Amino acid sequence: MNEETKKPHKVFLSGNEAIAHGAAQAGCRVASAYPGTPSTEILENIAKFKDTINCEWAVNEKVAMETAIGASIGGARSLCAMKHVGLNVAMDPLMTFCYVGATGGFVFVSADDPGMHSSQNEQDNRNLAKFARIPILEPSDSQEAYDMTQAAFEISEKFRVPVMIRMTTRTSHSSSLVDLGDFKPAVRDLIPYVKDIKRTIPVPAFAKGQRLAAQERTETMRAAGEASALNRVEKGDSRLGFVTSAVAYQYVKEIFPEFSILKLGWTNPLPRKLVEDFAKGVERLVVVEELDPFLEDQIKAMGIQVVGHETELNMLELNADRLQNLRHELLGDVPAVTPAKPDATLPTRPPTLCAGCGHRSVFYVLHKLGAIVNGDIGCYTLGAFAPLNAMDSTICMGASINVSAGMKKAGVKGRICSVLGDSTFFHSGLTGALSAYYNGTPVTTVVLDNRITAMTGQQDNPGTGRTLTGDPAPVTEIGEVAKAMGYRRVTTVSADDMQELEKTLAEAMDSGEPALVIAHAPCRIAAKLTKEGLCEVDASVCKACGACFRLGCPAMTRGAEIRKGAYQMKIDPTLCSGCKQCRQVCKFGAIKKVR
Amino acid sequence: MKTVNVSLVGVGGQGIILTADMLAKAAALAGYEVKKSEIHGMSQRGGSVTSQVRFGDRVSSPIIQEGRSDILVAFDRLEAVRTAHELAPDGKAVVANVDLVPVTVSSGLQPAVEDLDGRLKAALPNALVVDAMTIAREQVGNERTMNMVLAGALAKLLPLPKECWTEAMHQLLAGRKAKLIPANEKAFELGHASV
Numbered sequence: 001m002n003e004e005t006k007k008p009h010k011v012f013l014s015g016n017e018a019i020a021h022g023a024a025q026a027g028c029r030v031a032s033a034y035p036g037t038p039s040t041e042i043l044e045n046i047a048k049f050k051d052t053i054n055c056e057w058a059v060n061e062k063v064a065m066e067t068a069i070g071a072s073i074g075g076a077r078s079l080c081a082m083k084h085v086g087l088n089v090a091m092d093p094l095m096t097f098c099y100v101g102a103t104g105g106f107v108f109v110s111a112d113d114p115g116m117h118s119s120q121n122e123q124d125n126r127n128l129a130k131f132a133r134i135p136i137l138e139p140s141d142s143q144e145a146y147d148m149t150q151a152a153f154e155i156s157e158k159f160r161v162p163v164m165i166r167m168t169t170r171t172s173h174s175s176s177l178v179d180l181g182d183f184k185p186a187v188r189d190l191i192p193y194v195k196d197i198k199r200t201i202p203v204p205a206f207a208k209g210q211r212l213a214a215q216e217r218t219e220t221m222r223a224a225g226e227a228s229a230l231n232r233v234e235k236g237d238s239r240l241g242f243v244t245s246a247v248a249y250q251y252v253k254e255i256f257p258e259f260s261i262l263k264l265g266w267t268n269p270l271p272r273k274l275v276e277d278f279a280k281g282v283e284r285l286v287v288v289e290e291l292d293p294f295l296e297d298q299i300k301a302m303g304i305q306v307v308g309h310e311t312e313l314n315m316l317e318l319n320a321d322r323l324q325n326l327r328h329e330l331l332g333d334v335p336a337v338t339p340a341k342p343d344a345t346l347p348t349r350p351p352t353l354c355a356g357c358g359h360r361s362v363f364y365v366l367h368k369l370g371a372i373v374n375g376d377i378g379c380y381t382l383g384a385f386a387p388l389n390a391m392d393s394t395i396c397m398g399a400s401i402n403v404s405a406g407m408k409k410a411g412v413k414g415r416i417c418s419v420l421g422d423s424t425f426f427h428s429g430l431t432g433a434l435s436a437y438y439n440g441t442p443v444t445t446v447v448l449d450n451r452i453t454a455m456t457g458q459q460d461n462p463g464t465g466r467t468l469t470g471d472p473a474p475v476t477e478i479g480e481v482a483k484a485m486g487y488r489r490v491t492t493v494s495a496d497d498m499q500e501l502e503k504t505l506a507e508a509m510d511s512g513e514p515a516l517v518i519a520h521a522p523c524r525i526a527a528k529l530t531k532e533g534l535c536e537v538d539a540s541v542c543k544a545c546g547a548c549f550r551l552g553c554p555a556m557t558r559g560a561e562i563r564k565g566a567y568q569m570k571i572d573p574t575l576c577s578g579c580k581q582c583r584q585v586c587k588f589g590a591i592k593k594v595r
Numbered sequence: 596m597k598t599v600n601v602s603l604v605g606v607g608g609q610g611i612i613l614t615a616d617m618l619a620k621a622a623a624l625a626g627y628e629v630k631k632s633e634i635h636g637m638s639q640r641g642g643s644v645t646s647q648v649r650f651g652d653r654v655s656s657p658i659i660q661e662g663r664s665d666i667l668v669a670f671d672r673l674e675a676v677r678t679a680h681e682l683a684p685d686g687k688a689v690v691a692n693v694d695l696v697p698v699t700v701s702s703g704l705q706p707a708v709e710d711l712d713g714r715l716k717a718a719l720p721n722a723l724v725v726d727a728m729t730i731a732r733e734q735v736g737n738e739r740t741m742n743m744v745l746a747g748a749l750a751k752l753l754p755l756p757k758e759c760w761t762e763a764m765h766q767l768l769a770g771r772k773a774k775l776i777p778a779n780e781k782a783f784e785l786g787h788a789s790v
Contacts, residue, residue: 012620012631141657174631174632176629176631176654177629253656254660319660320656321661337660337661343676343677347697349642349699350642386704387704554702558701
């Protein structure tokens with residue numbers, strides 16, 4: 001076909017797929033990550049290159065980074081990937097590895113989530129890389145994600161430094177055409193390992209020298225950045241000059257196509273001379289970047305005048321509409337854009353727990369028991385919302401156990417429990433569970449054991465029996481782990497058995513000792529149980545009491561209104577999974593399993 | 596060529612992402628620069644889904660500005676009304692004659708839209724309403740090809756050679772899914788003929 005031959009070497013890749021290809025092309029040998037939106041697909045795609053990249057799901061980001069560090073010290077090119085909050089977990093190794101420095105190229109990806117599409121907070125992780133005095137590369141599309149991943153390995157080896165690639169939801173999850181060049185994933189030889197404790201053991205005597213070296217390295221890298229092709233000037237109308245990076249560059253090209261641009265791909269250390277020269281050549285300098293004024297503050301600190309504006313650009317996700325408002329303010333030649341407000345008369349489609357999800361029965365029971373529930377990060381955070389209304393706090397991965405312990409220690413009265421998933425328990429619930437046991441804090445920890453890392457799209461973990469590459473793995477039973485810690489009260493109960501669940505949870509919370517309850521129910525999507533069976537409501541029996549509606553199952557719909565405001569329940573057969581939750585809640589036996 | 600902006604909206608599970616992938620591939624095969632954008636994550640749990648495709652000689656932003664979509668493809672009438680403001684004043688809307696009742700309505704938490712017919716006419720007066728589900732169910736014999744009926748209708752409105760669409764479909768349904776190609780091709784053709 002003629003059309004096909006026009007661009008024969010280009011493939012259509014998301015930013016995350018492009019990073020995986022870049023790592024394979026660069027001869028990366030080891031890769032590790034814990035899933036987290038929007039970074040998850042990086043390792044899922046690296047797994048396609050498992051012949052040359054030894055890759056795995058780590059139990060958390062700290063483990064992933066330390067594994068990649070070990071590979072780098074051992075002379076291999078290595079990569080780890082995480083969402084922005086994952087880097088908080090991995091900061092401990094990073095802040096010292098930035099002294100030790102890389103042997104084999106060491107690259108980590110921080111995928112930030114401006115606008116919090118799928119996160120509990122917003123972070124501009126460029127601040128953390130600057131804090132660690134390490135280089136930052138910021139791709140603006142998939143081609144750059146592919147090219148910069150390879151460049152990052154080169155920079156890392158050249159300056160013996162860990163390198164951060166900063167992605168965002170938009171660059172990770174947008175797709176564009178990528179010229180892969182001569183794409184040949186191959187195993188790269190190890191740089192021979194040489195023991196050198198002055199470098200790899202930063203005790204105070206050595207660390208002081210490394211602190212000074214890090215300072216020197218910053219200036220050497222700055223000089224390299226000044227000359228790097230990753231930073232470039234696009235000359236245009238000099239009445240305005242834009243300094244920009246990452247996807248913000250694409251928005252500048254969209255809205256201010258005629259003006260001069262300093263496009264920075266390597267943003268830390270800031271190439272000051274380049275910025276200074278660019279500023280001299282334009283009448284007014286504007287800095288456009290996604291999230292914090294990271295470049296802008298540094299440029300202002302150099303004494304360069306930067307155009308101030310009323311248009312807010314430094315929080316939430318940037319887009320072309322916001323830049324059009326900037327253009328309206330600066331030039332007045334385009335109209336302002338007023339974002340459409342959601343039409344409040346239209347019913348919403350909020351995310352919900354799936355039909356038959358085992359989390360639902362646990363929250364139903366906890367609500368009934370009147371417990372204070374400290375939650376965690378996963379699908380189950382949705383238990384906070386109506387009609388379940390069964391969560392009081394969510395802070396970060398693994399916090400649930402410790403928040404409950406703190407409440408207990410503070411003397412908060414009543415039933416208190418913590419709820420977290422199996423993957424989150426492995427990620428950072430273990431330490432809290434041990435600490436509570438050690439201190440005799442009578443917290444009840446409920447592990448919603450659905451045998452998958454569900455929220456990010458069903459990834460494997462130590463409880464699933466499979467690895468990232470689909471190979472068989474040993475299974476860790478959380479109950480056995482708790483018993484090994486010394487827990488005497490460890491109970492496993494089926495999340496589908498609500499009576500037993502209620503009894504077990506009440507006993508655990510009232511026991512006055514540390515307790516761990518495993519509420520077991522496989523994720524129906526992962527276990528392919530979304531159509532396990534089918535239930536029906538017998539309209540001649542249903543009294544329209546409304547009890548079942550308090551489960552908030554998406555398969556339940558309103559049936560006939562038999563008294564004013566009292567609706568019978570009807571089951572949507574396309575959504576029903578055939579679980580027995582609503583049958584257990586119905587006091588009248590109106591719900592029958594028909595398949 | 597001026598950049599063409601296409602927004603595809605609907606509900607998770609309707610095949611929106613696959614349709615957007617096919618459009619993006621078809622545009623790339625036709626020799627254009629293409630960008631596609633979508634949001635994963637919480638939206639997977641039964642929420643509204645939007646995917647955007649932009650193609651032309653040079654495409655910068657991966658997302659479409661508000662009110663600048665040349666074509667809005669809605670897989671559900673409520674979602675069509677919800678996102679009507681994304682369409683440019685001279686844009687065209689293709690709307691599937693499908694109503695997926697939101698859980699918030701079926702469970703009684705929020706009222707249903709009264710007069711969805713009227714709301715749709717007011718929001719998108721010139722919308723091409725395609726009986727996509729009926730075509731998929733009755734003429735193709737597979738409800739899940741509803742997205743390809745809409746893809747066929749969309750293809751009629753875009754300056755992309757039809758063989759690029761066919762090739763894109765074959766690439767996307769290669770391997771284990773290849774057995775689905777005949778039904779999907781039939782759905783695409785029926786959609787193409789429906790507008």
